[in-house]
Amino acid sequence: xxxxxxxxxxxxxxxxxxxxNAPICVVCYMAGVAWFMGLAFEPFTLRTYMSENAMGSTxxxxxxxAGERALGTGREFSAHKKKAGGMPVDWLxxxxxxxxxxxxxxxxxxxxxxxxxxxxxxxxKGTNVYGILRAPRAPRTEALVLSAPCxxxxxNNQAVGVLLGLAQYFRNQVFWAKDIIFLVNEHDLIGMxxxxxxxxxxxxxxxxxxxxxxxxxxxxxALSLELSSDVxxxxxxxxxxxxxxLPNLDLAxxxxxxxxxxxxxxxxxxxxxRNDWDSVSGYSHAVQTMMLMVMKQAxxxxxxxxxxxxxxxxxxxxxKGINSFRQYKTDATTIGRLLEGMYRKLNNLLERxxxxxxxxxxxxxxxxxxxxxxxxxxxxxxxxxxxxALDLWxxxxxxxxxxxxxxxxxxISHLTGVALYTLPIHFQEIAVExxxxxxxxxxxxxxxxxxxxxxxxxxxxHRLLTGRGTENGWKVLKLVAVLYLxxxxxxxxxxxxxxxxxxxxTLVPVAAFVTPDLCSATPACTLLFSVFLFQExxxxxxxxxxxxxxxxxxxxxxxxxxxxxxxxxxPLVALxxxxxxxxxxxxLFWK
Amino acid sequence: IIFYxxxxxxxxxxxxxxxxxENAGQFFSSGHTNNWAVLVCTSRFWFNYRHVANxxxxxxxxxxxGIPDSHIVLMLADDMACNHRNPKPATVFSxxxxxxxxxxxxxxxxxxxxxxxxxxxLRVLTGRLPPSTPRSKRLLSDDRxxxxxxxxxxxxxxxxxxxDSEEISNVELADAFEQMWQKRRYNxxxxxxxxxxxxxxxxxxxxxxxxxxxxxQVGEDSLSHQPDLAIGxxxxxxxxxxxxxxxxxxxxxxxxxxxxxxxxxxxxQCVSTPxxxxxxxxxxxxxxxxxxxxxxxxxxxxTMETINLTEPIQQRxxxxxxYVDQLPVSEIIHQKPKQKDWHPPDxxxxxxxxxxxxxxxxxxxxxxxxxIF
Numbered sequence: 001x002x003x004x005x006x007x008x009x010x011x012x013x014x015x016x017x018x019x020x021n022a023p024i025c026v027v028c029y030m031a032g033v034a035w036f037m038g039l040a041f042e043p044f045t046l047r048t049y050m051s052e053n054a055m056g057s058t059x060x061x062x063x064x065x066a067g068e069r070a071l072g073t074g075r076e077f078s079a080h081k082k083k084a085g086g087m088p089v090d091w092l093x094x095x096x097x098x099x100x101x102x103x104x105x106x107x108x109x110x111x112x113x114x115x116x117x118x119x120x121x122x123x124x125k126g127t128n129v130y131g132i133l134r135a136p137r138a139p140r141t142e143a144l145v146l147s148a149p150c151x152x153x154x155x156n157n158q159a160v161g162v163l164l165g166l167a168q169y170f171r172n173q174v175f176w177a178k179d180i181i182f183l184v185n186e187h188d189l190i191g192m193x194x195x196x197x198x199x200x201x202x203x204x205x206x207x208x209x210x211x212x213x214x215x216x217x218x219x220x221x222a223l224s225l226e227l228s229s230d231v232x233x234x235x236x237x238x239x240x241x242x243x244x245x246l247p248n249l250d251l252a253x254x255x256x257x258x259x260x261x262x263x264x265x266x267x268x269x270x271x272x273x274r275n276d277w278d279s280v281s282g283y284s285h286a287v288q289t290m291m292l293m294v295m296k297q298a299x300x301x302x303x304x305x306x307x308x309x310x311x312x313x314x315x316x317x318x319x320k321g322i323n324s325f326r327q328y329k330t331d332a333t334t335i336g337r338l339l340e341g342m343y344r345k346l347n348n349l350l351e352r353x354x355x356x357x358x359x360x361x362x363x364x365x366x367x368x369x370x371x372x373x374x375x376x377x378x379x380x381x382x383x384x385x386x387x388x389a390l391d392l393w394x395x396x397x398x399x400x401x402x403x404x405x406x407x408x409x410x411x412i413s414h415l416t417g418v419a420l421y422t423l424p425i426h427f428q429e430i431a432v433e434x435x436x437x438x439x440x441x442x443x444x445x446x447x448x449x450x451x452x453x454x455x456x457x458x459x460x461x462h463r464l465l466t467g468r469g470t471e472n473g474w475k476v477l478k479l480v481a482v483l484y485l486x487x488x489x490x491x492x493x494x495x496x497x498x499x500x501x502x503x504x505x506t507l508v509p510v511a512a513f514v515t516p517d518l519c520s521a522t523p524a525c526t527l528l529f530s531v532f533l534f535q536e537x538x539x540x541x542x543x544x545x546x547x548x549x550x551x552x553x554x555x556x557x558x559x560x561x562x563x564x565x566x567x568x569x570x571p572l573v574a575l576x577x578x579x580x581x582x583x584x585x586x587x588l589f590w591k
Numbered sequence: 592i593i594f595y596x597x598x599x600x601x602x603x604x605x606x607x608x609x610x611x612x613e614n615a616g617q618f619f620s621s622g623h624t625n626n627w628a629v630l631v632c633t634s635r636f637w638f639n640y641r642h643v644a645n646x647x648x649x650x651x652x653x654x655x656x657g658i659p660d661s662h663i664v665l666m667l668a669d670d671m672a673c674n675h676r677n678p679k680p681a682t683v684f685s686x687x688x689x690x691x692x693x694x695x696x697x698x699x700x701x702x703x704x705x706x707x708x709x710x711x712x713l714r715v716l717t718g719r720l721p722p723s724t725p726r727s728k729r730l731l732s733d734d735r736x737x738x739x740x741x742x743x744x745x746x747x748x749x750x751x752x753x754x755d756s757e758e759i760s761n762v763e764l765a766d767a768f769e770q771m772w773q774k775r776r777y778n779x780x781x782x783x784x785x786x787x788x789x790x791x792x793x794x795x796x797x798x799x800x801x802x803x804x805x806x807x808q809v810g811e812d813s814l815s816h817q818p819d820l821a822i823g824x825x826x827x828x829x830x831x832x833x834x835x836x837x838x839x840x841x842x843x844x845x846x847x848x849x850x851x852x853x854x855x856x857x858x859x860q861c862v863s864t865p866x867x868x869x870x871x872x873x874x875x876x877x878x879x880x881x882x883x884x885x886x887x888x889x890x891x892x893x894t895m896e897t898i899n900l901t902e903p904i905q906q907r908x909x910x911x912x913x914y915v916d917q918l919p920v921s922e923i924i925h926q927k928p929k930q931k932d933w934h935p936p937d938x939x940x941x942x943x944x945x946x947x948x949x950x951x952x953x954x955x956x957x958x959x960x961x962x963i964f
Binding site for chain 2: 003053054056059060061135136137138173174175176344347348350
């Protein structure tokens with residue numbers, strides 16, 4: 001007889017499962033963590049390579065000559081910016097027109113749900129200015145975008161200068177097969193969101209914007225430039241976008257190939273590449289780089305202006321110029337040449353970038369790990385939940401379980417989740433009236449209050465519970481909760497692997513081993529811990545008090561991101577992870 | 592001295608056909624009377640610029656050596672000269688630094704863009720075209736035509752890719768040539784192919800009077816020659832580049848023969864190993880001139896005498912046309928594919944079988960072993 005249909009063998013298998021369940025779970029957990037840490041080990045990674053045939057190798061001749069003139073333009077821009085106290089719209093329009101572009105502007109305004117204390121804005125009004133370089137001989141069906149943000153103060157003036165210099169140089173060439181849109185956006189991400197919504201005729205975030213008068217066709221790729229100094233020592237590539245979405249790896253490959261050709265130092269996550277992968281420090285360096293990427297991806301916020309393009313299936317990345325204390329400096333002409341080379345290669349594209357990976361992790365700029373290699377780490381963690389569910393199912397087999405008893409905790413948990421999602425923003429006025437706090441603090445503190453109130457629920461709802469907790473009642477609840485968590489984490493990991501993995505890493509062990517009377521941690525602790533870890537990885541460790549303030553600002557930024565750009569981390573945590581957690585919390589106090 | 596001049600003149604005159612009547616028969620039984628060329632580029636897209644440049648450079652040589660546009664069927668799958676990405680519009684260069692523009696201003700493309708398909712190619716070869724097809728798109732060859740067929744593009748073991756959507760296999764090509772032989776559409780045919788693993792395309796030929804050259808053997812890739820950094824693409828493939836250089840030295844009265852052509856692009860220059868096939872060619876390759884295929888050389892001899900062609904030429908025997916002779920059938924049937932090397936089974940297969948056997952024996956116990964052995 002077969003292995004599973006033979007009753008003897010089945011019983012043996014089942015007894016094996018129930019006897020060794022805990023050890024197998026522990027082994028799986030260790031294996032999952034070890035697999036994840038092993039991803040940064042260089043022999044397990046692959047070298048990056050160009051997958052798109054149309055982009056070929058880097059054989060173009062870059063001839064951009066006017067770096068100094070671009071910096072001069074940047075200085076003019078900064079002077080006009082100071083004079084106008086914001087975006088110098090008229091000067092920009094005039095300059096772009098003199099370079100032969102078709103110039104258009106877009107006005108937008110937005111009232112944030114509560115004041116943003118990090119960037120100090122509440123009522124945001126601004127203008128985007130963009131100029132379109134029409135392809136000389138091609139139909140206007142495809143476009144490429146180069147953008148630079150107009151930041152307050154002294155930031156990013158050189159970026160706008162290089163953008164205008166490149167616009168002038170590109171205008172003189174005849175080989176463009178796609179329109180190139182040069183965009184200067186105000187109020188960084190908010191302006192970019194307004195522009196993208198206007199371009200694609202969608203309105204997902206409730207912003208007010210004037211419709212775009214000029215359009216360029218379907219955007220194939222976009223680059224955002226952030227340059228705040230005349231010379232740079234290295235160029236940093238930022239890939240993580242909204243909801244942890246990443247651009248096609250070919251864009252990173254293109255950047256790396258050109259960096260190597262031109263001889264510019266290039267980094268990712270602000271960390272240089274090292275050659276000594278077999279030493280401990282080299283390996284830990286790679287682990288740090290990868291962990292930084294994982295944390296940034298898990299936060300679900302766009303880490304550069306490019307992050308909002310990804311939602312429209314436009315491959316985009318941000319290039320940041322970094323000026324640190326190093327002898328070898330790269331000037332603006334070289335940066336212009338690098339961008340020119342990249343745009344010439346993107347010009348050769350015939351279809352959207354799709355040949356390379358969309359899901360990957362990069363322990364360094366020249367090596368990557370694809371989804372096929374990193375998913376088993378999560379799979380091992382999810383396996384623990386499934387083994388636990390099997391174990392519970394076997395234990396519950398003899399007295400048939402009643403599902404209805406589970407319904408009440410489920411409903412109450414989800415209602416609490418809905419409360420956590422809606423209350424903080426709606427009740428901020430009331431909170432401000434009664435307590436001496438600012439609106440932002442009110443929102444954050446309301447969120448924490450609702451969260452803690454939810455934790456106190458099980459004590460109170462037990463009185464309401466009909467069908468008093470039988471001895472095995474908690475097992476039914478645990479079975480449902482474990483399966484729910486497994487499905488939830490699985491779906492999250494598919495969309496945003498880093499978020500799913502970090503949640504799994506912290507939630508799964510406790511979820512697996514929770515029984516009445518056993519202590520456990522909460523997702524809030526996960527967040528607190530990750531904040532500290534993130535700061536540690538960036539080599540800017542913080543004291544506890546600063547860490548706590550950072551933690552509060554992270555919560556407020558999460559809520560803002562959801563309201564402004566549609567980030568899904570906050571609703572996911574409030575509406576799904578938190579109720580699921582409350583079910584486990586209920587089990588703790590099952591009496 | 593005058594006597595000397597007269598004697599040399601007389602001597603020269605004596606080398607012209609002394610008895611023109613007898614030599615007339617020999618004069619007209621030389622083999623072919625007209626030349627045709629079918630030049631095909633099968634790939635489109637900007638990064639395949641080099642295939643168009645390959646085809647155009649062969650077109651240029653063939654035209655220079657005398658074949659007129661009416662006898663050339665040029666098929667280009669994409670328009671590189673007017674591509675939006677071309678920094679030098681209306682040109683296609685074959686040498687870097689833009690030394691040689693093979694596009695020129697008198698290029699006549701017969702099949703362009705999406706018209707270059709396997710079906711159209713085979714119809715051109717076999718002559719089965721709809722009645723409305725113009726003459727410039729037809730291969731109007733007869734049984735005294737020497738045809739040059741040049742193919743370039745992306746290929747593999749046994750196939751050539753047409754425009755990213757279809758392929759022609761070596762079997763189809765061999766059958767098309769057999770149809771041409773049966774319909775007496777060629778006297779001799781030279782087939783040149785410049786693709787990866789090009790030698791696989793002529794493996795299956797079985798019709799007489801075919802000679803084939805390829806840029807690389809099975810398992811080898813044909814490499815491109817040089818990129819031009821201003822244009823941003825590779826301009827030519829290596830084999831055709833050296834073929835072009837070789838052909839630039841050929842002029843209409845050149846006596847270079849096929850053996851010289853076989854030496855074009857040795858492995859040191861081409862990196863791949865060019866191959867050729869002459870077993871189906873009934874003449875000695877050394878007696879076939881380059882201009883027999885690449886040029887349209889008219890045999891003209893000037894004589895001051897009148898020739899009386901009153902008697903029929905005796906050497907031509909009366910032929911009743913029936914099925915054309917082919918190679919012996921046994922040779923066709925036993926055309927075996929090349930012997931592949933025996934590889935030991937993969938470790939994976941071995942491991943899988945070991946696993947299956949282990950599970951089998953574990954489940955059913957070792958006592959069954961003795962039933963097997």
